[in-house]
Amino acid sequence: MKGRGCWETASVRSFCSSGCLNKFKKDDSEDDDEEPAAPADKSELHHTIKNLSLKLDDLSTCNDLIAKHGAALQRSLNELDSLKIPSESGEKLKVVNERATLFRITSNAMINACKDFLELAETHSRKWQRALNYEQEQRVHLEETIEQLAKQHNSLERAFCNTPGGPANPSTSLSEGSFLTSKGENSEEDEDTEYFDAMEDSTSFITVITEAKEDRKAEGGSGPTSVDWTSADNVLDGASFVPKDSCKVKRRVRIPDKPNYSLNLWSIMKNCIGRELSRIPMPVNFNEPLSMLQRLTEDLEYHHLLDKAVNCTNSVEQMCLVAAFSVSSYSTTVHRIAKPFNPMLGETFELDRLEDMGLRSLCEQVSHHPPSAAHHVFSKHGWSLWQEITIASKFRGKYISIMPLGAIHLEFQASGNHYVWRKSTSTVHNIIVGKLWIDQSGDIEIVNHKTKDRCQLKFVPYSYFSKEAARKVTGVVSDSQGKAHYVLSGSWDEQMECSKIVHSSPSSPNSDGKQKTVYQTLPAKLLWRKYPLPENAENMYYFSKLALTLNEQEDGVAPTDSRLRPDQRLMEKGRWDEANTEKQRLEEKQRLSRRRRLETCAAGCGGEDAEKESESHVPLWFEKRLDPLTGEMACMYKGGYWEAKEKKDWHMCPNIF
The missing domain is CATH 2.40.160.120 (Porin)
Incomplete structure (x- = not known):
């Protein structure tokens, strides 16, 4: 029993001194403009959820321990009350008993609050997990859809450009005075056109x-x-x-x-x-x-x-x-x-x-x-x-x-x-x-x-x-x-x-x-x-x-x-x-x-x-x-x-x- 009490005490200390919350603290000394924070990846998110689940388990253990030790304390006091002791000690024992009763009432209230919190946390945790999984699936699906659309878009561009009578390059030099014609003439577009x-x-x-x-x-x-x-x-x-290239220095x-x-x-x-x-x-x-x-x-x-x-x-x-x-x-x-x-x-x-x-x-x-x-x-x-x-x-x-x-x-x-x-x-x-x-x-x-x-x-x-x-x-x-x-x-x-x-x-x-x-x-x-572009410019x-x-x-x-x-x-x-x-x-x-x-x-x-x-x-x-x-x-x-x-x-x- 004594060994279990030490482990329980260590669990409570671990919960109270957890470094999990430190993940959410921001270093104000960093320059946000120069060093924008990278978005958290999935592994970090799952790791955080796992840590929170462990802390909920620790809280549940503490809940059980308080109920258990509170009941043991009450029994011990009742045993002392049944013993024959002097009247002066009896008065002190009565005061201790009253305080223990108040502690029991307070502990019960806290235990009930903890139970409500645990039930609510577990319910919402499952709901949030489902919502998170859904959003992750939707994001992956959206990225796959965009990638597929990009591939289809490029395929359509190539197919359109390879058809007879397809678009020529609009950057072809204009003949003298051709830009002065009316809007009725057709212009041609290339594959880069938006x-x-x-x-x-x-x-x-x-x-x-x-x-x-x-x-x-x-x-x-x-x-x-x-x-x-x-x-x-x-x-x-x-x-x-x-332009004359009269430079004596040979350029690359x-x-x-x-x-x-x-x-x-x-x-x-x-x-x-x-x-x-x-x-x-x-x-x-x-x-x-x-x-x-x-x-x-x-x-x-x-x-x-x-x-x-x-x-x-x-x-x-x-x-x-x-x-x-x-x-x-x-x-x-x-x-x-x-x-x-x-x-x-x-x-x-x-x-x-x-x-x-x-x-x-x-x-x-x-x-x-x-x-x-x-x-x-x-x-x-x-x-x-x-x-x-x-x-x-x-x-x-x-x-x-x-x-x-x-x-x-x-x-x-x-x-x-x-x-x-x-x-x-x-x-x-x-x-x-x-x-x-x-x-x-x-x-x-x-x-x-x-x-x-x-x-x-x-x-x-x-x-x-x-x-x-x-x-x-x-x-x-x-x-x-x-x-x-x-x-x-x-x-x-x-x-x-x-x-x-x-x-x-x-x-x-x-x-x-x-x-x-x-x-x-x-x-x-x-x-x-x-000027024309150099050979192999692409x-x-x-x-x-x-x-x-x-x-x-x-x-x-x-x-x-x-x-x-x-x-x-x-x-x-x-x-x-x-x-x-x-x-x-x-x-x-x-x-x-x-x-x-x-x-x-x-x-x-x-x-x-x-x-x-x-x-x-x-x-x-x-x-x-x-x-x-x-x-x-x-x-x-x-x-x-x-x-x-x-x-x-x-x-x-x-x-x-």
């Missing part, structure tokens, strides 16, 4: 192409135009410019082929709906071996458009080339559905290509949450470009929205023309079912703040119910008086053309009472056409010729340069398992650095300002200034980088890798 709901025709104008002689007659009746189309042929004709033309790793994107993304993507740790399997800084630099692939725009003496002609350049930056994204690496705070990337491209470019990651990069470009041909881009991205369940925030500045030194515009929204579709594909949508306004010329560009989202070409872009270039001079049209993945306007008039209202402007134009002139992440060279190792770069990032380098070499391990190490190093800044600020400033100050990272090569044109604070290049490179002095650079 179908949106019906939408109204987004083009707010209609163009009519006429011969040059007729246009000059019509033009003569309405007064002289600002540009002589014939004299502009040599400027606004993309075919007349062929291929990278290791992408390994055939299979990983279910939905298995990771399904728990992240509505969250900021930069806060979701993801394996390198979903990345491409370039950082966001390198992707930002890749916008300069068609820099020759700006080199050519320097020679424009007419601002509206120059605007056409600037608009074509702004559209060309999206051409590299059409097949690039992989995610670039999120740069480390303080990471940089330089593109020192004065010899072949005539420019120098520098990017620096100036903020981690939200992710923000500052960029500055100097061209020896007479222009400069700078921007600070903050990437806001959300997973919406069926698609991912990527919204670049921030203004892009372009200035031509000779004329003083200063252009400002912002980027459009990118959307990655078919996250759950089907083949991933990307689309661009939204309006872009480019403003020349010196002359007040404007260009309105519209990226038309693709719709099954619209007969417009896929990835279509339209636009109108107007002067400071609001008079339209050029119509722009094409596609953001292939080419852009411009047509000079010689006459404009309002059309008759349609059935909805809406009215469009009818532009009479000359035949279209090519502004820009996309096995090299669909990188362009420039993209293949961006991560090529170079001597003399800063120790914070993206080329030196180890996880990105390992991924490029196809060693993805090692890359994932290295990526985790770098992320933990960045978290540790952030905590140290937090501790330093907490000791220095204290209070609520500590958290705010911990995020106030000071960039090395850029500084915050007020943008007088936009009225926003933005990081602008403060100088010193190229001088440090020339001196080979990088002592000021942090150790981030």
Whole structure:
């Protein structure tokens, strides 16, 4: 009996000091944004249920013990009461007996409450177990159904594309002036096409192409135009410019082929709906071996458009080339559905290509949450470009929205023309079912703040119910008086053309009472056409010729340069398992650095300002200034980088890798 009592006592202590509840405690010192908790797996759930069942058994044992020992105590007191003892002791015994009776009554009440609790717990435990099993079965069934739907979707796509008269690639180059035809012509779709709901025709104008002689007659009746189309042929004709590869440095033309790793994107993304993507740790399997800084630099692939725009003496002609350049930056994204690496705070990337491209470019990651990069470009041909881009991205369940925030500045030194515009929204579709594909949508306004010329560009989202070409872009270039001079049209993945306007008039209202402007134009002139992809591009992440060279190792770069990032380098070499391990190490190093800044600020400033100050990272090569044109604070290049490179002095650079 004594041994059993010791075991019973140990059981009670075990129940009271159980560590089971510790599983549900949260460590407030952890950074939720940096280290999102992983969902509990089935084994952990079953383990928790098992522990709770054991504790219920312990409670039942305690219940039995209290009843048993309470009855034994009562019997012992009754035996003492029957003995002949002095009257004084009898009084004390009576008090003890009364207290024992109260203890028995209280114990019985507790025993009854415990029995009720056990019965209720057992009943609901069975009910919860059945509900949990049902939900688990439904989840497995749903995942199997989605997987089956994805397979059927891909099979149908392949079967449809293999049928006679199946869809051709909509990215086929448009013939001259073909984008100016009416909506009655059929457009073709490829297997990447996603179908949106019906939408109204987004083009707010209609163009009519006429011969040059007729246009000059019509033009003569309405007064002289600002540009002589014939004299502009040599400027606004993309075919007349062929970039020369005069670089003495031999650049690489291929990278290791992408390994055939299979990983279910939905298995990771399904728990992240509505969250900021930069806060979701993801394996390198979903990345491409370039950082966001390198992707930002890749916008300069068609820099020759700006080199050519320097020679424009007419601002509206120059605007056409600037608009074509702004559209060309999206051409590299059409097949690039992989995610670039999120740069480390303080990471940089330089593109020192004065010899072949005539420019120098520098990017620096100036903020981690939200992710923000500052960029500055100097061209020896007479222009400069700078921007600070903050990437806001959300997973919406069926698609991912990527919204670049921030203004892009372009200035031509000779004329003083200063252009400002912002980027459009990118959307990655078919996250759950089907083949991933990307689309661009939204309006872009480019403003020349010196002359007040404007260009309105519209990226038309693709719709099954619209007969417009896929990835279509339209636009109108107007002067400071609001008079339209050029119509722009094409596609953001292939080419852009411009047509000079010689006459404009309002059309008759349609059935909805809406009215469009009818532009009479000359035949279209090519502004820009996309370069063909390198051979074997489909096995090299669909990188362009420039993209293949961006991560090529170079001597003399800063120790914070993206080329030196180890996880990105390992991924490029196809060693993805090692890359994932290295990526985790770098992320933990960045978290540790952030905590140290937090501790330093907490000791220095204290209070609520500590958290705010911990995020106030000071960039090395850029500084915050007020943008007088936009009225926003933005990081602008403060100088010193190229001088440090020339001196080979990088002592000021942090150790981030």
